[in-house]
Amino acid sequence: MTGTEVCVIIAARNAARTIPVAIASALRELEVAEVVVVDDASTDDTASVARAADDGSGRLSVMHLDINRGPSFARNAAIAGSRSPFISILDADDFFLEGRFRKLFARADWDFAADNIMLIRDDVAGDMTKIVAPRFSADPEFLDFERFIEGNISRRRVQRGELGFLKPVISRAFLDRHGLRYDEGLRLGEDYELYARAVAQGARFKVIRSCGYGAIVRPDSLSGRHKTQDLKRLADADLSLLEIDSLPEGSKAALRKHERHVRDKYRLRKFLDVKAERGLASAAAYALASQSNLIPIVRGVAADKLEALFRHAGLASKPQQTPPFRVLMTGTRTAREP
Structure with missing residues (x-):
């Protein structure tokens, strides 16, 4: 192993329509040594569609759960069944932008490293391979605990942009050293809770503003249907x-x-x-x-x-429509990405 090899974990439930794009975007990245799909008791053919997306490199494996246990359980199962030194979570209806991991691994001074997220409305997504992200500076910054927590408080009539939405690459060694895994009692905010607990225990959480993750915004997404x-x-x-x-x-x-x-x-x-x-x-x-x-x-x-x-009464504007494209974090535009 080179030390920068990544296991991409995809917890999936009823994602047959979208998971081929997610898997393809992960297998395209040279740093990806493993892609572990955990079919969380889907009622469609998610598992078979995922297996059909294999590129023949031997990097893809598909686990199946007979009972729906939620994303935390699925991710923990994938962590237990994988070996790469770094872990990257990918939602089953999202995708990586090409070259994502090259930018994140440019400097090895972190325990968690996240890039910007490009949020794309489902009805305009089209061909994912043709999506061009805005060119933002990749200069790093580090999140402290207070800034991270404050960055997860949503505000009324403001487009959501909580830092808990970030999808960092995570050092397995840090998780193991501190006994950290996803809280299986949570089906909302499980990412937030893990990141907060890690930063509280000294994790160096690096963020760059250049985009490396594409998130498809759907009105019927699982994350929007919490109880x-x-x-x-x-x-x-x-x-x-x-x-x-x-x-x-x-x-x-x-x-x-x-x-x-x-x-x-x-x-x-x-x-x-x-x-x-x-x-x-x-x-x-x-x-x-x-x-x-x-x-x-x-x-x-x-x-x-x-x-x-x-x-x-015409005294207030109508609720904002979700824009076709936006980014989670504003950034400084550059003529060329580094």
């Missing part, structure tokens, strides 16, 4: 992170802010669920059960109602 309880589990994960003794007070303050942000979203969603299932009286009882419930619920409902009222 209300998934929000509660994510907020609880923040409480677990707060138990890390070595965290300075500034880092704990950032975590508490993120926990409140996610917990408030959970309380609002729970209120709406109770209203839909048991009626307004039960929902009101839930809201009035505590001030912690009441404030985010009133704030969230009021914001939605006011926004709808202002739009109806």
